[in-house]
Amino acid sequence: DAGVIQSPRHEVTEMGQEVTLRCKPISGHNSLFWYRQTMMRGLELLIYFNNNVPIDDSGMPEDRFSAKMPNASFSTLKIQPSEPRDSAVYFCASSSPGQGAYEQYFGPGTRLTVT
């Protein structure tokens, strides 16, 4: 299994530009999570999906952030317009169906730098 795939691995952009981060979950996993990690705030959940449906987006910092999951094998996180304070590592994770102590598998992350 290829694991969770994220692209790009690194992104450098200027303030005000649109940024799109991509994630392909592990096949068969029906839950997908987007996290942001910074030194100051640690690992924060932004939004998660069950069966392609957004369940909890309370962690999305503001309207500049949006996420979609058009099908079971693809999700995007978009920031428009981007700001320097959005600089962070963004992780996507997926997990197996149902409740229980199911492990979340993390992708390698996208390191975003907004100048």
Next chain:
Amino acid sequence: QKEVEQNSGPLSVPEGAIASLNCTYSDRGSQSFFWYRQYSGKSPELIMFIYSNGDKEDGRFTAQLNKASQYVSLLIRDSQPSDSATYLCAVKNYNQGGKLIFGQGTELSVKP
């Protein structure tokens, strides 16, 4: 009060010693508890989970849970330099769906 609290460290222990990592949580409805390890520049990886009070052992790792005290810990016996990483505690309340709430992490340094 943060939902999940950990000492940020760094915690420094000599090789071969026991490293003790601690975590407290505020949501009494939390039902599952996880320890993730994150090497610098890498993504978090699960090393243990526990959901019953008491101890759970896996090789050199022991997770301890005390729900009454809202406390979970991770012990690493015979610490190795390769254990040097940040350890993240996470909790899950099934009534709030499948999301994990993570602590800030404790940086562990094992000195040869």
